[in-house]
Amino acid sequence: GNSVTQMEGPVTLSEEAFLTINCTYTATGYPSLFWYVQYPGEGLQLLLKATKADDKGSNKGFEATYRKETTSFHLEKGSVQVSDSAVYFCALSLTGNQFYFGTGTSLTVIP
Amino acid sequence: EAQVTQNPRYLITVTGKKLTVTCSQNMNHEYMSWYRQDPGLGLRQIYYSMNVEVTDKGDVPEGYKVSRKEKRNFPLILESPSPNQTSLYFCASSLFRAQRSDTQYFGPGTRLTVL
Numbered sequence: 001g002n003s004v005t006q007m008e009g010p011v012t013l014s015e016e017a018f019l020t021i022n023c024t025y026t027a028t029g030y031p032s033l034f035w036y037v038q039y040p041g042e043g044l045q046l047l048l049k050a051t052k053a054d055d056k057g058s059n060k061g062f063e064a065t066y067r068k069e070t071t072s073f074h075l076e077k078g079s080v081q082v083s084d085s086a087v088y089f090c091a092l093s094l095t096g097n098q099f100y101f102g103t104g105t106s107l108t109v110i111p
Numbered sequence: 112e113a114q115v116t117q118n119p120r121y122l123i124t125v126t127g128k129k130l131t132v133t134c135s136q137n138m139n140h141e142y143m144s145w146y147r148q149d150p151g152l153g154l155r156q157i158y159y160s161m162n163v164e165v166t167d168k169g170d171v172p173e174g175y176k177v178s179r180k181e182k183r184n185f186p187l188i189l190e191s192p193s194p195n196q197t198s199l200y201f202c203a204s205s206l207f208r209a210q211r212s213d214t215q216y217f218g219p220g221t222r223l224t225v226l
Contacts, residue, residue, distance in 0.1 A: 004153075043115070043201055043217030044154075089153060096207075097161060098169060099144070099215075101154040 002027050006090050006102035013080055013109050021075040021105045023064075023090035031092040033057075033066055033073040038087045038104070047075075047088070080109045113138045115218035117202050123224045124192060132187045132221050134202030141207035143185040144169070144215070145177065147198040154201065160185055161207055192225040199223075 007022040025031065032051045036044040048057030053068035062077045073090060090102040115136045124130055136143065144159040146169075156169030160179040174196055176188040185204075189196060199222050203215040 041219075043219050044203075044215075045217070046214045049214070091154075097142070097159055097167065099154075099156055100170070101146075103151055103153040 002031070002092065002094060002098075002100045004090050004092055004100050004102035006088075006105050008103075008105070009087075010106040010108060013107070015082060015109055015111050016079045017109075019075070019077040019080045019084075019107070021088055021090075021107070023073045023075065023102060025071050025073065025090075025092050027071075027092055027094060029094045031094045032096070033064070034091040034093070034099075035062070035064055035073070035075050036089040036091060036101075038089065040086070044089060080107070082109045082111055085109050113216070115202055115204055115216050117200075117218040117221050119221060120219065121222050123226065125226050126193055127191050130189050130192060130223075132189075132200060132202075132223070134185045134187065134218060135183050136185075136202075136204040136216070137183065138204060138206075138216065139182065140204035140216075141182070142215075143179065143202065143204045145175070145185070145187050146201045146203065147171065147196075148201060148220075149198050157187070157200075192223075194225050197223060197225050 034049045035047040037047045038044045048059045050057040050066035056065045064075045087104045093099045118133045141162045145157040146154040155171045158177040160166045202218040205215045
C-alpha cells in the first residue's frame with residue numbers, strides 16, 4: 001500500500017538551531033511528495049513540494065530533496081525561528097487525486 | 112480573498128442525529144476533498160471530487176456521504192453520526208491540471224464531537 005512515516009514529535013529547538021524532520025514513504029508507483037505546515041488553530045498550508053526524483057523543493061528557508069533510492073523526503077531548515085513553531089506534515093500523492101499524510105511532527109522553537 | 116470556508120467551525124451533537132458540514136471555495140477549483148485529523152493518525156482522506164457530479168472514496172469513507180452539485184460546494188454528510196466520528200475535519204480544494212491536482216488549499220477546520 002501507500003503510506004508516509006514521519007519522525008515522532010514533539011521536537012523542541014532553540015532559536016537559530018538546525019532542523020531536520022525525517023520522512024520516508026512507501027508507494028506503489030512514482031509519487032509526488034509534499035510538506036504541509038499547520039499553525040495553531042488553522043488549516044494546513046503547502047510548504048513545499050517535489051514531483052520527481054532529485055527535485056529539491058524549497059520555501060521560506062525550508063528545503064527537502066526527493067530521494068527515490070532511500071524513499072525519503074526529509075525537511076530541513078538551517079536556522080529556525082520562533083515563528084516556525086507549528087505541526088509539519090509529510091504527504092504523498094500518486095494519482096493526484098488521493099493523498100496520504102504522515103502523522104505530523106510538532107515543532108516548538110524557544111527564544 | 113481566495114479561500115475555503117467551512118461551517119460550522121464547532122459542532123457538538125448526539126449519536127444518530129444527521130448533520131451536514133458545508134464547504135465552499137471561491138477559486139473555481141475543480142478538485143475538492145474532505146479529510147479527518149485524529150491524534151497519532153494524521154490526516155486521512157474521506158472523499159474527493161474531481162469535478163461536478165464526480166466523487167470517489169478516499170481511505171476512510173465509511174459513515175460519510177458527499178455530493179458535488181455545484182463546483183464551489185462540497186458538503187460532507189453524516190447520516191447517523193457515531194462517537195468514533197468525533198474528529199477535526201478539513202475541506203480542501205485545488206486546480207486539477209494534467210490529470211493531477213495542484214496545490215491544495217485547506218479550510219480552517221470543523222471540530223465535531225459526537226456524544
